[in-house]
Amino acid sequence: MPLIRPSRDEDITAIARIYAHHVLHGTGTFETTPPTEADMATRRADVLAKGLPWLVIEENGEVLGFAYGTWFKPRPAYRYSAEDSIYMAPESHGKGLGRALLTELLARLERAGVRRVMAVIGDSDNAGSIGVHRALGFEPAGVIPSCGWKFERWLDIVLMQKPLGLGDSSPPETPKDPA
Numbered sequence: 001m002p003l004i005r006p007s008r009d010e011d012i013t014a015i016a017r018i019y020a021h022h023v024l025h026g027t028g029t030f031e032t033t034p035p036t037e038a039d040m041a042t043r044r045a046d047v048l049a050k051g052l053p054w055l056v057i058e059e060n061g062e063v064l065g066f067a068y069g070t071w072f073k074p075r076p077a078y079r080y081s082a083e084d085s086i087y088m089a090p091e092s093h094g095k096g097l098g099r100a101l102l103t104e105l106l107a108r109l110e111r112a113g114v115r116r117v118m119a120v121i122g123d124s125d126n127a128g129s130i131g132v133h134r135a136l137g138f139e140p141a142g143v144i145p146s147c148g149w150k151f152e153r154w155l156d157i158v159l160m161q162k163p164l165g166l167g168d169s170s171p172p173e174t175p176k177d178p179a
Helices: 009-025 035-047 095-109 127-135
Strands: 003-006 054-059 060-073 081-088 114-124 139-150 153-163
Touching: 003 095, 009 035, 009 054, 009 060, 009 081, 035 054, 035 060, 035 081, 054 095, 081 095, 081 127, 081 139, 081 153
Parallel strands: 081 114
Antiparallel strands: 003 054, 054 060, 060 081, 114 153, 139 153
């Protein structure tokens, strides 16, 4: 049975391998050169330092995918908005694992105080990512046509969004004074 859990340092090799596959063969990311394991470790450390989740889904000790959330933009006014990222190993597609992983990521982002999650999906033909986001309640927010060039063709990005918890129906909670 698959297990969803926080990522660990020892997962970086599998995370880098899964992401490299998407960089080299997919249009869900606009990177064209796979990042090194050290690069991926740095990215993970940055997400975790922000108090945001970086999860993996594993079965029989093998990491089959990863997902994380990071601030949508770095400026303080965006501190309640996050962007999700999810990547699955090619052999794990179509088994519902991505949906389970994204569901757990959204729950953890909500617990972290996030009120809105954006999906910035590479390639308007990326039916898998668009479909899993739609199935989990994300709504279209727009398309930016032909803004990326990869595999000798222009690629769109699809923007989708989903409110979490109270969304924008109330102000966020003010952190308690530590004094």
